[in-house]
């Protein structure tokens with residue numbers, strides 16, 4: 289059910305917030321042992337919030353827009369008084385003394401926190417397997433990964449364990465898991481949404497965004513979390529338009545650009561390619577014009593990203609030194625060995641790998657050759673996009689080259705894992721808004737994602753095209769069949 293449908297039921301008194309919440313928690317109890325999307329459940333607090341909302345509703349009070357809607361939050365967003373681990377031993381016992389801006393806005397809008405969801409450690413990964421607390425499974429096939437790093441938030445929406453959720457996207461961590469789990473995932477324009485209280489991975493790329501069952505639900509959530517924040521100087525001070533108002537408007541005359549290089553990739557699964565091309569045809573039948581465009585630097589995104597993101601991560605993660613907060617080793621001999629051992633034990637192998645790559649790329653003598661060069665290529669990638677947007681309104685590519693892969697299959701091959709973000713990373717490098725939505729299934733019945741990318745701050749048209757496609761294509765007629773878990 290969509291947020292709008294639930295809100296209607298809540299308003300009509302067909303169901304109370306508490307009943308809705310209890311239903312979600314009992315579903316979590318029966319299914320989440322097999323999916324493992326949640327790291328922390330917030331039952332007591334959620335229950336008292338739901339009761340308050342029910343009382344206010346029966347007293348006839350005016351309620352905020354999302355009153356009583358249960359949300360799951362990726363565990364790298366700080367929640368005051370509630371553990372926030374980043375799926376790392378380093379922050380296993382961290383309880384933030386403050387609330388992130390995005391979650392604060394959700395609670396002010398009446399949203400209820402169901403729980404915190406699993407992720408790749410410090411959001412580094414594409415499968416949720418680098419979590420220090422165990423992997424999350426894909427609800428469509430529990431032997432496969434849900435994607436990552438926001439795999440818990442995507443799986444929770446896909447299996448009906450929350451109404452919508454938040455994730456973060458540095459190189460694809462919202463869109464790729466959305467694609468693998470058959471839900472909608474939106475990465476807004478860099479700076480559209482505040483990052484205050486988001487535990488930093490790569491600050492020039494990180495952005496928070498929603499997962500939802502429908503494009504309209506994602507638009508509702510974006511509406512609430514967007515807008516300037518005095519606590520985040522990278523957050524844009526631009527007015528927030530109405531993201532829901534234009535959704536139903538026709539898209540005839542829209543120019544949709546198919547990025548040639550993306551459809552010519554070696555690793556692109558033929559089924560993913562065909563299904564995405566069919567989605568493009570559907571948009572054409574709705575009156576959009578299809579135009580082939582070339583972004584020659586698009587495919588250099590991955591090598592550029594794997595210099596810039598680890599460089600920024602190595603700086604951001606320097607704060608975990610065993611002194612200020614986080615895990616501290618027992619080593620008492622001297623400061624250096626205490627810090628070294630804290631970091632060697634507190635961080636898992638993927639995080640350590642990123643810190644090593646980043647430190648190397650930034651080190652004296654290599655900074656110009658690697659980091660600066662990567663920044664130059666980043667500029668070229670942005671220019672490719674700007675050129676493309678001179679002749680089209682929206683760009684279209686598959687979200688990920690493949691559908692969900694088997695758990696463990698990329699374990700010893702980080703490069704293979706990195707390649708699953710080939711098509712999502714360029715939008716982060718250029719700061720552009722981008723959405724993934726389901727466009728079909730492969731022959732194993734696994735969902736395939738369609739990625740749309742818009743120009744800076746053009747979320748409105750992005751959502752409009754996505755919504756029109758969703759309404760006409762009617763892909764998600766069924767949810768993953770989780771009954772096998774119940775039986």
Ligand code: GLN
Pocket residue numbers: 411412413414436437456457458459460461462489597709
């Ligand atoms: N999978 C990419 C990485 O490992 C992107 C992660 C993200 O977007 N947080 O870095």
